[in-house]
Amino acid sequence: MKEIAEIVTGHLSSIIELLAALVISVALIKFLYKYIKHIVHPNEGVTNQTIRIHFGSALTVALELLLAADILATAIAPTWDDIGKLAAIAVLRTALNYFLERELKNNESEMRKAKD
Structure with missing residues (x-):
């Protein structure tokens, strides 16, 4: 039973890491598209801050996914070394x-405030 749990947890951790990479990839593509569009047509209402906020939001989701993947990777019979690495x-x-x-x-x- 423990072996099955280790296999499932390992695969699930890898899937979550891939999902985080996908989130970052899609966010980066959207960021580049919006940024280039903003450079070409600067007066279309999209600001650099708006573009950064959308990209930053995606990065926070990716960071949370990666943390979840790390927790899963050390969930089954961790050593003290694994726990220390996870804590760091x-x-x-x-x-x-x-x-x-923030x-x-x-x-x-x-x-x-700028809109008001």
């Missing part, structure tokens, strides 16, 4: 996510 990764990704979310909220509030 979790702290780094959580800090990145926190500061990214910047996104600041940008959104600035955009609302």
Whole structure:
């Protein structure tokens, strides 16, 4: 039973990592498309901040997915070394996510103030 759980957890972790890569890839393609469109036609109502906010939001989702994948990867019979690595990764990704979310909220509030 433990072997089946390890196999399923390993595959699920890999699938989640692929999903995170897909989220980043799609967000990057959208970012580049919108940015190039903004450069070519700067007066169409899309700002650099709006483009950055959408891309940043996708990155926060990807960071959360990657953290979930790391948790799954160490869920079955972890060693102390695995737990230490997971803790370091979790702290780094959580800090990145926190500061990214904070910047996104600041940008959104600035955009609302500019509209009012």
